[in-house]
Amino acid sequence: MARRNEHTKGELKALALDAVLVIAERDGPQVVSARKVAQEIGYAPGMLYHLFENIDDLILQANTRTVSALTDDLVRATKRQSADKAVLTMALRYLQLAQKNGRRWQLLFEHTMRNGVAVPSWYQAQTAKLFGLVEQQLVRMCPQKKSVEIQLAARAVWSAVHGVCLLSVTGKLNVGGAVKEARLVESLVQNYLHGWKSID
Amino acid sequence: MARRNEHTKGELKALALDAVLVIAERDGPQVVSARKVAQEIGYAPGMLYHLFENIDDLILQANTRTVSALTDDLVRATKRQSADKAVLTMALRYLQLAQKNGRRWQLLFEHTMRNGVAVPSWYQAQTAKLFGLVEQQLVRMCPQKKSVEIQLAARAVWSAVHGVCLLSVTGKLNVGGAVKEARLVESLVQNYLHGWKSID
Numbered sequence: 001m002a003r004r005n006e007h008t009k010g011e012l013k014a015l016a017l018d019a020v021l022v023i024a025e026r027d028g029p030q031v032v033s034a035r036k037v038a039q040e041i042g043y044a045p046g047m048l049y050h051l052f053e054n055i056d057d058l059i060l061q062a063n064t065r066t067v068s069a070l071t072d073d074l075v076r077a078t079k080r081q082s083a084d085k086a087v088l089t090m091a092l093r094y095l096q097l098a099q100k101n102g103r104r105w106q107l108l109f110e111h112t113m114r115n116g117v118a119v120p121s122w123y124q125a126q127t128a129k130l131f132g133l134v135e136q137q138l139v140r141m142c143p144q145k146k147s148v149e150i151q152l153a154a155r156a157v158w159s160a161v162h163g164v165c166l167l168s169v170t171g172k173l174n175v176g177g178a179v180k181e182a183r184l185v186e187s188l189v190q191n192y193l194h195g196w197k198s199i200d
Numbered sequence: 201m202a203r204r205n206e207h208t209k210g211e212l213k214a215l216a217l218d219a220v221l222v223i224a225e226r227d228g229p230q231v232v233s234a235r236k237v238a239q240e241i242g243y244a245p246g247m248l249y250h251l252f253e254n255i256d257d258l259i260l261q262a263n264t265r266t267v268s269a270l271t272d273d274l275v276r277a278t279k280r281q282s283a284d285k286a287v288l289t290m291a292l293r294y295l296q297l298a299q300k301n302g303r304r305w306q307l308l309f310e311h312t313m314r315n316g317v318a319v320p321s322w323y324q325a326q327t328a329k330l331f332g333l334v335e336q337q338l339v340r341m342c343p344q345k346k347s348v349e350i351q352l353a354a355r356a357v358w359s360a361v362h363g364v365c366l367l368s369v370t371g372k373l374n375v376g377g378a379v380k381e382a383r384l385v386e387s388l389v390q391n392y393l394h395g396w397k398s399i400d
Contacts, residue, residue, distance in 0.1 A: 109367075109370065109372055110370075112370070112371065152383060152384065152387055153387065153391075155373070155384060156360075156364075156384050156387045156388050156391075159360065159363040159364045159367055159373070159384055159388070160356075160359065160360035160363050160364075160388055161363070162363045162366075162367060163359040163360050163361070163362045163363020163364070163366065164356075164359045164360075164363070166362075166363065166366055167309075167359055167362060170309065170310075170312070171312065172309055173355070173359070183352060184352065184355060184356050184359055187352055187353065187356045187396075188356050188359070188360055188392065190395065190399070191353075191356075191391075191392045191393075191394075191395030191396045191399060192388065192391045192392050192395060193391075193395065194391075194394070194395030194398065194399060195390065195391030195392060195393070195394030195395035195396075195398075196387075196391045196395075198394065198395075198398070199390070199391060199394060
């Protein structure tokens with residue numbers, strides 16, 4: 001545990017964001033609170049409110065790290081791949097993230113803004129960037145499709161893959177008979193794209 | 201609230217199962233407990249253990265009502281439909297259930313067996329029946345496909361539609377831009393089936 005007053009504001013911020021992800025992964029996403037985070041880094045909870053607007057801001061900034069690491073990983077992994085291959089690679093990497101860092105990944109989705117406040121635009125821009133990667137490949141695949149069709153298809157593929165991930169992380173896939181998650185993702189992405197490209 | 205000793209064992213069982221679904225819908229699936237259910241029907245929690253093996257048994261029996269009502273609804277709704285239309289109808293009905301009775305629907309998926317006990321075979325048989333409805337239509341569509349391919353496709357379609365439902369119920373779909381859930385389900389089912397039928 002760190003001692004008080006040893007860190008700059010920037011260092012403290014980084015420590016707090018690390019702590020959010022550590023707590024989510026170790027104790028579960030629902031356990032993350034200002035008190036827990038402060039305790040983890042050895043400071044008083046009040047200190048966090050000098051660095052973050054509120055608990056939402058703290059969690060969203062921590063989630064941004066996950067989204068941004070995923071974005072970088074997908075860009076690296078899909079370099080020089082065909083459009084079809086790239087979408088499949090992204091889907092399988094997303095599944096990998098969910099399976100390896102399940103709780104950190106759940107924090108992305110289980111967090112909802114307190115008091116119905118809207119998600120801030122900087123966070124929306126970050127997730128839009130992630131969707132943008134899929135959309136780029138869909139445009140490469142079918143340049144003639146309208147942008148609403150591209151957007152819908154990107155969200156359809158994401159929802160489908162996300163469904164497999166959630167059922168996998170919560171251990172529900174076997175209720176319907178044992179299947180390999182990666183095979184489901186492959187089947188979904190390949191068949192969906194095949195259909196999508198051939199239907200005008 | 202009912203008074204004690206007014207009901208037969210069968211009536212009490214039915215009351216308790218009703219209460220599980222009422223509590224899930226009103227207070228959220230995570231709130232369902234033996235104490236809450238007993239309180240809801242005006243009996244002592246100990247009484248429930250004369251009727252059900254444990255809380256898992258109580259929740260699974262309540263979930264069976266949801267699964268069985270859904271199964272009946274899907275059979276009715278898809279009578280005399282083509283195989284393609286029937287799969288789409290089932291997917292849209294599933295979405296409707298999730299949107300109209302979101303918390304009751306979540307109880308199906310958020311419940312996990314205490315102490316890692318296996319899901320009992322009578323419950324598995326009930327969910328298998330639901331999958332069977334989709335599999336039947338896939339067999340009608342492509343009688344030449346192997347049964348492992350049929351099973352995989354049924355689970356792929358379910359996972360995909362389930363993903364849309366979960367993101368819808370938890371209000372996460374708009375993070376990636378506003379889209380209509382039913383349009384996503386249609387796009388997923390139609391394109392997936394089109395691809396699935398044309399790839400051998």
